[in-house]
Amino acid sequence: xxxxxxxxxxxxxxxxxxxxxxxxxxxxxxxxxxxxxxxxxxxxxxxxxxxxxxxxxxxxxxxxxxxxxxxxxxxxxxxxxxxxxxxxxxxxxxxxxxxxxxxxxxxxxxxxxxxxxxxxxxxxxxxxxxxxxxxxxxxxxxxxxxxxxxxxxxxxxxxxxxxxxxxxxxxxxxxxxxxxxxxxxxxxxxxxxxxxxxxxxxxxxxxxxxxxxxxxxxxxxxxxxxxxxxxxxxxxxxxxxxxxxxxxxxxxxxxxxxxxxxxxxxxxxxxxxxxxxxxxxxxxxxxxxxxxxxxxxxxxxxxxxxxxxxxxxxxxxxxxxxxxxxxxxxxxxxxxxxxxxxxxxxxx
Amino acid sequence: xxxxxxxxxxxxxxxxxxxxxxxxxxxxxxxxxxxxxxxxxxxxxxxxxxxxxxxxxxxxxxxxxxxxxxxxxxxxxxxxxxxxxxxxxxxxxxxxxxxxxxxxxxxxxxxxxxxxxxxxxxxxxxxxxxxxxxxxxxxxxxxxxxxxxxxxxxxxxxxxxxxxxxxxxxxxxxxxxxxxxxxxxxxxxxxxxxxxxxxxxxxxxxxxxxxxxxxxxxxxxxxxxxxxxxxxxxxxxxxx
Numbered sequence: 001x002x003x004x005x006x007x008x009x010x011x012x013x014x015x016x017x018x019x020x021x022x023x024x025x026x027x028x029x030x031x032x033x034x035x036x037x038x039x040x041x042x043x044x045x046x047x048x049x050x051x052x053x054x055x056x057x058x059x060x061x062x063x064x065x066x067x068x069x070x071x072x073x074x075x076x077x078x079x080x081x082x083x084x085x086x087x088x089x090x091x092x093x094x095x096x097x098x099x100x101x102x103x104x105x106x107x108x109x110x111x112x113x114x115x116x117x118x119x120x121x122x123x124x125x126x127x128x129x130x131x132x133x134x135x136x137x138x139x140x141x142x143x144x145x146x147x148x149x150x151x152x153x154x155x156x157x158x159x160x161x162x163x164x165x166x167x168x169x170x171x172x173x174x175x176x177x178x179x180x181x182x183x184x185x186x187x188x189x190x191x192x193x194x195x196x197x198x199x200x201x202x203x204x205x206x207x208x209x210x211x212x213x214x215x216x217x218x219x220x221x222x223x224x225x226x227x228x229x230x231x232x233x234x235x236x237x238x239x240x241x242x243x244x245x246x247x248x249x250x251x252x253x254x255x256x257x258x259x260x261x262x263x264x265x266x267x268x269x270x271x272x273x274x275x276x277x278x279x280x281x282x283x284x285x286x287x288x289x290x291x292x293x294x295x296x297x298x299x300x301x302x303x304x305x306x307x308x309x310x311x312x313x314x315x316x317x318x319x320x321x322x323x324x325x326x327x328x329x330x331x332x333x334x335x336x337x338x339x340x341x342x343x344x345x346x347x348x
Numbered sequence: 349x350x351x352x353x354x355x356x357x358x359x360x361x362x363x364x365x366x367x368x369x370x371x372x373x374x375x376x377x378x379x380x381x382x383x384x385x386x387x388x389x390x391x392x393x394x395x396x397x398x399x400x401x402x403x404x405x406x407x408x409x410x411x412x413x414x415x416x417x418x419x420x421x422x423x424x425x426x427x428x429x430x431x432x433x434x435x436x437x438x439x440x441x442x443x444x445x446x447x448x449x450x451x452x453x454x455x456x457x458x459x460x461x462x463x464x465x466x467x468x469x470x471x472x473x474x475x476x477x478x479x480x481x482x483x484x485x486x487x488x489x490x491x492x493x494x495x496x497x498x499x500x501x502x503x504x505x506x507x508x509x510x511x512x513x514x515x516x517x518x519x520x521x522x523x524x525x526x527x528x529x530x531x532x533x534x535x536x537x538x539x540x541x542x543x544x545x546x547x548x549x550x551x552x553x554x555x556x557x558x559x560x561x562x563x564x565x566x567x568x569x570x571x572x573x574x575x576x577x578x579x580x581x582x583x584x585x586x587x588x
Contacts, residue, residue, distance in 0.1 A: 183452050190449040193438035200398060200432070201501055202424030202453045258440075 041251035041263030043219035049258035051212035052192025057120030059244035065224020095217030124240030256310025357406030384558035429503030444478035450500030
């Protein structure tokens with residue numbers, strides 16, 4: 001990583017840290033949402049972008065993580081900082097079960113994606129009937145005293161949620177870039193590119209695919225915990241719904257699958273534009289239900305047609321940040337941390 | 349003791365006997381060729397050794413240990429490196445990263461793997477291309493990359509599946525000298541499937557000939573080219 005990239009990253013971080021001082025609550029809530037999608041997209045990207053395993057059911061882990069920590073809090077008064085561990089363990093266990101079923105019996109590609117959808121869907125339906133967790137009527141957490149800061153129970157003003165999400169997103173970026181520079185990162189990418197060749201090199205592909213699922217599901221569990229304590233209400237119909245899974249994966253797809261900065265860039269672009277559209281509709285007094293979904297669809301269409309590798313690789317190339325390493329798959333394990341940070345700086 | 353022993357291995361695909369009762373052994377430090385007409389069962393033999401599928405019958409012993417029925421990664425980890433006839437580069441990764449993946453088998457440390465990968469690329473004449481995406485290489489270079497990646501795992505036995513195909517004669521000679529040096533300096537044992545006779549004759553100490561899944565001849569290059577059965581399997585019954 002060169003010096004300029006470090007400076008730019010530091011500037012971006014500084015700007016983000018300073019944001020609550022100048023922004024109103026609305027801007028802060030949009031920024032929090034961006035960070036939430038950036039973090040969750042990063043988690044999904046570990047499985048799909050790094051290891052090439054397509055999950056279309058990541059709402060499962062968000063939901064399980066949310067319900068696990070919320071149940072502890074509601075029923076036993078145990079705070080989220082303890083609940084997060086249970087949430088991660090639950091999600092990793094379920095992820096391991098799905099991964100084992102799929103990888104042990106050679107289910108891959110589209111069939112693997114279908115399996116992930118199936119698990120999310122029957123969990124959604126199943127949770128409707130678990131009365132202990134509120135069933136279809138929902139599980140509610142005591143709404144926060146907005147003025148009082150209670151970090152221990154994760155209750156407080158919007159700025160607190162914003163800072164926690166910022167720390168998580170920054171941590172996820174650092175963690176993922178570390179993963180990519182390590183053995184696991186190389187092995188994952190080898191599996192993504194050609195599993196048979198990877199296996200011939202002595203890579204236990206089953207083990208490394210499982211590892212990707214475990215890392216991804218554990219990270220997504222954290223998103224779930226945040227979701228529970230930020231929104232304070234959980235409905236199986238909403239949290240496990242497939243549209244949530246799609247929402248999670250749009251950011252990385254639009255930003256650039258397999259890149260480190262793609263999920264962050266994608267989340268920012270999508271959330272800002274989608275909110276802009278909603279605002280615009282409000283200004284003109286129009287109320288068109290589903291306009292956001294139509295917009296998501298259009299975004300996806302445009303990106304797939306004109307930027308199949310996402311916005312980020314093209315942007316990096318245009319800015320001359322790719323150093324002659326323009327790659328077809330859009331994965332830049334060696335260069336993307338640098339590129340990502342440069343771009344991060346640019347965006348600030 | 350032989351490094352690799354095939355003891356009467358067979359494999360059928362839906363009733364078609366691809367390999368029938370093949371037995372052969374490869375001494376450590378030897379370079380051995382497996383030749384035969386198209387469809388003779390050479391690649392099937394390789395796939396059985398490499399663990400892609402288990403033989404229907406027979407045993408495969410590598411370095412004193414049975415490896416038939418093991419998974420490809422277990423066979424790879426045991427010290428058998430292979431290349432694929434239809435090359436399988438990690439297209440989205442750079443040339444260097446492709447080889448680093450192989451080198452990480454022996455050193456967990458990425459920096460160490462990187463320097464090992466660099467020296468292997470140098471040896472195979474790919475030194476100037478590390479940063480290029482593997483997908484942008486020409487076919488001969490992809491074949492070299494295939495070899496480099498397999499070598500990076502530090503195998504005891506290297507299975508080469510038609511790595512000379514498509515190379516020009518000078519490139520073939522270059523590749524031949526690479527293998528010869530690896531064999532002489534590191535005692536690397538090599539089994540090659542090859543149609544390019546220039547390479548087969550230059551490299552192999554012993555040649556095994558397969559036809560219709562059966563081993564029809566074994567011997568030194570000179571013996572094999574004069575073998576009547578071998579000439580007939582290539583040229584037909586009318587040939588002398």
